[in-house]
Amino acid sequence: MSPELLLIKLKEKASLKVCETLDSIYQVCIEQQERGIDDYSFATIERLGYKRGVPKAQSIRNKSGEKYRALIKCFSEQNPVKDIAKLSRREEDWIEEISNPKHKLLVKIQASELRAAKKQISEILPPNLRIDVYDHKHALTVTEYKLSDQERRALEYLLSSSFQQKWNLTANEYGELIDSNNSPVFKVATLDAIKKALDFL
Known part of the structure; x- marks a missing residue:
């Protein structure tokens, strides 16, 4: 199904906001x-x-974002550049050395599934996200990496329209906040970084 047809189907019986x-x-x-x-x-x-x-990435991942995920996935699968079932020649080289045809086929299937899983993980977790695993002995230290309510409110304020209006700032598609002279006040990706901190800390 094309993205256009899927869009029409997803909008059936959906609320105005979802549409x-x-x-x-x-x-x-x-x-x-x-x-x-x-x-x-x-x-x-x-x-x-x-x-x-467009809602936040976390909202798209939530149960309520099922329709949004379906639409994005449709575009992703329609893209001719992407074919996770195919491996590059370089990745296949070692597999071709397997003499048993049955084993070779099984290995190709597993390699393809591994690549697909890695692709899904990259969509769930932001690039370069550090994940620390703690055992029960260090459980109390986890809170050190969480934002406090006050810290969270401070970051949310930077994203708010009231803050931007007060200082006459405008957000652009590069994650910058620029002033009335189009000079960047916050560097590229600053807003994206703040959103990630709010989502994962």
């Missing part, structure tokens, strides 16, 4: 497709469409 959000996600994905960019990760779709009503 508007689906339209926004569809438009962002179309733009990615037109650019020839094979990046339909939730974080990217959020970054490119947050001004147009």
Whole structure:
């Protein structure tokens, strides 16, 4: 099913708000497709469409974001650049050395499934995210890495329209906050970094 037909189907019996959000996600994905960019990760779709009503990546991952995920997945699978079932020649070289045809086929299937799993993980977890695993002896130290309520409110304030209006700042698609002279006050990806901190700390 094409993304366009899926969009129509997903909007059936959906609320006005969900329909508007689906339209926004569809438009962002179309733009990615037109650019020839094979990046339909939730974080990217959020970054490119947050001004147009696209929800946060975490909201897309939640149960309520099922329709949004389906639409994004449809674009991702339609993209001719992406074919997770195929391995590059370099990745296949060692597999070709297997003499038993049955074993060779099984290894190719497993290698393809591993690549697909890695792709899914990269969409769930942001790139370069550090994950620390603690045993019960260090359980109390986990809180050191969590934002306190006061710290969370401070970061949320930086993302708020009231803060931006007060200082006459505008957010752009690069995650910057720029002033009335179009000079960056917050560097590229600063807003994205704040959103990730709020989602994962």
